[in-house]
Amino acid sequence: MIGTAAGTFSGLFGVGGGAVIVPMLIALLAYGERLATGTSLAAIVVIAIIAVALQGGAYGNVDIGTALILAVPAIFGIVAGTFIQQRIPERTVSLIFAILLIAVAAEMVLG
């Protein structure tokens, strides 16, 4: 169910599905925050690759050059983010995630 829901939102909004996977892993499978986020990233690898194949192959909308340029700082960022996450309380991860979800909801409605 989590996989299907995550995939649906990935196809709908171009997000990797983590915004769905992490809360579901925590709420439905009683995962701790760190394990939920790590497992989410691993699942997103598969989900995003499939979604790229669908979107890029079917519609030709992927700008590979821009993706590669912007992915470089993003990769440095995620290495830093995972490093920091190991050193903060798990509750803080839930709090950050909640704030992000509220911001995303606001952007979705107002943007």
Add this chain to the structure above:
Amino acid sequence: MDLALAMVVCGLGGVIGGLIGVGGGAVFVPAMTILLSKGQVEAEATSLLMIALVSIVGAWRQRSYGNVNARDAAMIGLLSPVGVLVGVVIANEVPERALRIGFAALALYMAWRLLRRAFGPEDPESGQPADPSGDDPPGAAGSPASGAAPPAGRESAGAGDPPPAARPTTP
């Protein structure tokens, strides 16, 4: 200049992704639409490629910290194509405004659940935030849906966490 700013924003998106386990698309897409003037569809498609690259590195780092349940991750990932197909079809059929409002509602519900967890009581046995929802059956920590899910307290955290190298690895 706008490209440099977009790179900075995407770098911050990567940090957020690493912190909370998302691919960063929620940051990448507006960075491209606002700063690089890309269309919504092209930005979303391009962000998916970025997410693929970024999440590979993120998952690799989290695995080294012992924070990946590979079995559940594979199950979620492999079942997602059904959802992806559904999502792509819906995106082409349903008005964008309705999609946005629906996703916003789901995001707010999830935020509410996480806020209750962040500020709720702590499980005295595991030292981990207790799920205050009451939706889960007792003993849900053993994961009724997946035998591979660990006990809730296994990766319990807090300021006194041992260094990553000393933590047990994921089964």
